[in-house]
Amino acid sequence: MWFRLFSKPELQGGADRFSVLILSALVALLFPVAEAETREPVRVCTVDHLSREICLSRPAGRVVSLAPSLTEIVFALSGGNLLVGRTARCNHPLEASHVPAVGPYMSPDPERIIDLKPDLVLAPKDGTKKRMVTRLTDLGIPVFVEDCRNLDDISDLIQRLGRILDREREAARTIEQFDQQRKLVRERIQARKKPSVLFAVGSSPLVVVGGKSFLGCLIREAGGINVAENERIPFPKLSIEEVITKDPDIILVLDKELPKERCIETWSRHRSLKAVREGRIHVMNADLLARPSPRIVDGLRQLARIFHPSAFPRDE
Amino acid sequence: MRLNVLSRTMVVSMMFLGLLTVTTAVAVMVGTTSQDIIALLFSGAETEQAGRTWMILLEYRLPRTLLAVVVGAGLAVSGVVFQGVTRNPLAEPYLMGISAGAALGAVISITLSGEYQFFGTSVAAFLGGLVSVALVYGLVSVRKKGDYVNTVILAGVIVAALMNALMLLVMSVSSSHELQRILFWLMGDFSLADYQEVQVAGLFVAGGSIFIYAQANRLNLLIAGDETAAYLGVHVARTRTLLIIAGSLVTGAVVSVAGTVGFVGLVIPHVMRLLFGPDNRVLLPACFLGGASFLAAADCIARTAAYPLELPVGVVTALTGAPFFLYLLIRK
Incomplete structure (x- = not known):
């Protein structure tokens, strides 16, 4: 990190050891119950559009979406029941309005996000401050960053989200329909x-x-x-x-x-x-x-x- | 009864230290999610709910409030320095074009690399601020003749204008998403503060403030006039340079982590001067602690008052501070 440039190397080691100690004490203090829970070890992993690997110890069950498009995809994968938070701009489908809002698009309230205890946050690259991504990741909340540039990226995104939300069948079906519709349009306008x-x-x-x-x-x-x-x-x-x-x-x-x-x-x-x-x-x-x-x-x-x-x- | 300077400093410091403690405590307790904090503190239960509440308090509200404290203290202290050195009541920490330079750095970082490459927005902003100060200072030292104060102010204004123009140039090719992010940055934003930023900015602010406080008496003499100061044994040019560098480093560090929070650096020094007189030995500690309390309170209001929206902290500082300042101005 950049501020290390200013600190002397011999101090740095000591400071690091100290912060690790504090951190582990803090973690032990914060999550004793979570450790005791018995879990089925079904790890799911995927890679987000920033090429970061996102691994969850089980498929996501509490998801916060920070973009209308991502909310729509989650609902399209019949994952509406997994959604615990959305932005104020997520207005489609209608059921999305029953999900609590975490603030406006682009500047959601971190406190409300933490309070919802999500095990996955879905964030658009353009519509999220980088600090939000690093901050949530630091707090142990995995963030999947989406960056769709074209229609192929959308199918790809649906597939990746299908995996991490344990909705792979729904994802395959959605992609199939998606590709079908695209093909239909392509055939209609051919040679015109x-x-x-x-x-x-x-x-x-x-x-x-x-x-x-x-x-x-x-x-x-x-x-x-x-x-x-x-x-x-x-x-x-x-x-x-x-x-x-x-x-x-x-x-x-x-x-x-x-x-x-x-x-x-x-x-x-x-x-x-x-x-x-x-x-x-x-x-x-x-x-x-x-x-x-x-x-x-x-x-x-x-x-x-x-x-x-x-x-x-x-x-x- | 008239107290001597030391006792006055102690009394004022104690008073504001108390205020700062109360403000910080309240700011940490109040937030956008309702948590039964008192019950939680005394039950000692280790439930999941308790863990989450602690996380919100310690990992979100506390670093955020601490950053506001650090930024408020830094801006108020460098406000005193710049107003003193230039003997101009309109001077503020951004006088040397630091905010414009930092904004240019931030805008370049956001637009050209989408924040995701190079060092990130904070470093770019810090470097931008330094470039501005170097330019202004370079101009001032090249121009040996003429009134020092006027040269600083003019050079600062011109460099700021240059940096602003470059910033607008970069912004004209930005997309709407980037523009929105730039706007958030420009309005000042504490919402995603972490302890690392608090540490870095805190180091600069603490170091700079201690140095400036050590020069408090010389600053008093500088305000009395260059000649008077020189007769009384002050190295006028050297003291001025050192003070400006210290003030700039403090401001630069603060701006790079929090964006350009306005009003604090301009008005807190004036308010404290109206309340406690112009002696910098009392004024500097009062501004340090008063600026810190003021910004911590303003940030707390900014995030809770218009729930579910978050107000820009600069709006809150101006809306609450301006009427109070006007009241003081009329009454005195």
Whole structure:
């Protein structure tokens, strides 16, 4: 650790031995009962997206989820009964609201997490402070960190969580359905002309989805050509001038910032845009599209239908 | 009856030490999960519930409160130093651009490495703060002529502006998740404190404060004016440099673990001056203990008042401290 740089080496050994002593005394003080319990030795191990090995002495029974997507996955694996904590933003499925909240997304309350006595915490890499991960790990609470960049990562994540939650059959079934849905979309849009797409996530300034983001990956998979595909950062800013130059066939707007009517209204001022004239502006639901959960295939189908209306003739 | 300096220092210190003890005890007892702590302390039961409560008290609330204590003490003491050395009532620990430099370091760490590579945010912030101080100090020593105080203030403002611009540049390529994390950092955050941070920051704050206290009388003379101080045998330039370095190291360490907590470093010295007079031999201990108690109390309010939300601690310090300060200002 960095502060060791400042302490003299001969002091360091002594200090370490001392803290180990204190720590073991503390541990002995804190967990005498837990030691006495008899357990079946069914160890489960998995690796999280930071390549850290997570081992539990038995499949997780008390899980705290720190992201809406992770809550959705746990429920999709019929593990809703294992969930003892969630963030205030976890609103899907409806049953999730019965699980106690541990605070807002991105800044949950550590005290409430500890109080729930979880044997596993699921945390999104982007939406969790690193100190939260190290702090909980230090306190003996294993933290599985998720970092989904594309749809394949989601299947992979479901498999890993299935293992550690002892829901491997459910995981296999979920992945099978997931892959099936993806394949269906892929077959429908095969060999069709790809429209150019602009996906706005923020209105002032105009921030769009770049090729390096999860949503950018979703656009590719749904058979669209992202006008910001080659931007170097995941969510680049674009001027309206660039938008007019690129003149996308379709404009998508995320409903995170503005109400639906305002989104459309803001864009309809730019009559020179093809998408505006042809009425191809669509407001997308952030809860559905921005969460890497199994539900993302619904979002994928929604996008594919917008990109290729003729491939999805009836309202299915 | 007028007491001499030593007795006044003792009385004030004892008073604030009592206040600090009470504040810390209350802060550890109060939290967002209801625990029947009193019953637990006296039952001596070794149940699972007891173990968990101890864990929350010792591993969450105590390190967090201690970090607030350390940060409050450090900021208040370096506030006294910077106000004294520059003879400017608006001076604060962040005068030398430390907060802007530290913020730049933190933002770079969060945006470019997602906090997960290199040393982490604290080290990056500390280094950023040091770079700022070095720049300001370099500018001041290059410019031999002119009024020292004005040069420090101007150089500090300019370096801070430069660092802010660089920070905004980095932030303009950050994603919304990163921006949110940066914002949390900038507002000051004690929620994930551990004993290691308390140790590191505590070492800097304790060492720096002892050194500064040893210079208290020289600081008194500096405030009286450079010439007066020189006539009375003070090495003006050397004392000033040493005091500024000590204040900067304290501030840098504190900012790197807690983010830029505002208000404490500016207002606690003024409040204590209004209450106990301008003599630094009394003022420094009063600020050390008073700043510590104030921030510990503010942090306790920040995490419990708006449950289930946690307020930024800087908001609490300003909201509670500003009216009190204005009241003192009017009354005196």
